[in-house]
Amino acid sequence: MAEHPNVELWRRGQKAFVLRDVEALQEVLASDVVYHVAGVSPLAGDHFGLDAVLKLFAKIFEITEGTAQVQEHDIMASDHHVVALLRLTATRQGREFAWNQANIYHASDGKLTEAWIQPADQKALDGFLS
Numbered sequence: 001m002a003e004h005p006n007v008e009l010w011r012r013g014q015k016a017f018v019l020r021d022v023e024a025l026q027e028v029l030a031s032d033v034v035y036h037v038a039g040v041s042p043l044a045g046d047h048f049g050l051d052a053v054l055k056l057f058a059k060i061f062e063i064t065e066g067t068a069q070v071q072e073h074d075i076m077a078s079d080h081h082v083v084a085l086l087r088l089t090a091t092r093q094g095r096e097f098a099w100n101q102a103n104i105y106h107a108s109d110g111k112l113t114e115a116w117i118q119p120a121d122q123k124a125l126d127g128f129l130s
Contacts, residue, residue: 004075006107008083011064013112014070017057029053030111037117041129063129064090082107090128097128 009028016024035047035056042063043106047056073085080106089098099119105115118127 004077005110006079006105007075008080009110009112010077010082011115014072018055018070020061022054025057028112030108030113032113033111033113035115035117036051038119039122039126039129041126043129044126049062051076064092065095067091071083072106077107080107081105092128095128097125099125099128 007109013025013028015021016028016095029050029108031050032048033050033053035053037045037056043059047053051106068090069088071087072090073087075085076083082103084105085104086101087098088101089096091097096108099114101119104116104118105112
């Protein structure tokens with residue numbers, strides 16, 4: 001059975017994120033994309049527009065000293081949404097941290113247009129990132 005096109009879209013975006021491939025990210029993310037990052041860490045807040053989201057991604061790699069890794073647990077998609085259940089790991093200031101996270105995306109016209117980032121333990125993640 002073929003994957004839903006929005007699963008494929010998410011995987012292309014994830015690969016581009018890991019490789020820090022800005023051109024590929026521009027193909028996957030809408031120009032007016034919005035990322036909602038919960039919590040109180042330096043990454044938290046609403047990030048409006050492609051430039052702001054690319055800066056968010058750069059900040060993720062800066063804070064995690066380039067060690068952020070994402071492991072796919074499960075991906076589900078419909079014609080308008082993608083839900084990615086993930087296991088993430090990173091090292092910061094000599095401390096290793098691993099967490100589970102659900103990322104929820106809205107997709108339209110072959111682009112990701114909005115994302116909600118939901119870690120399983122927000123307080124622990126905020127402590128690690130702050």
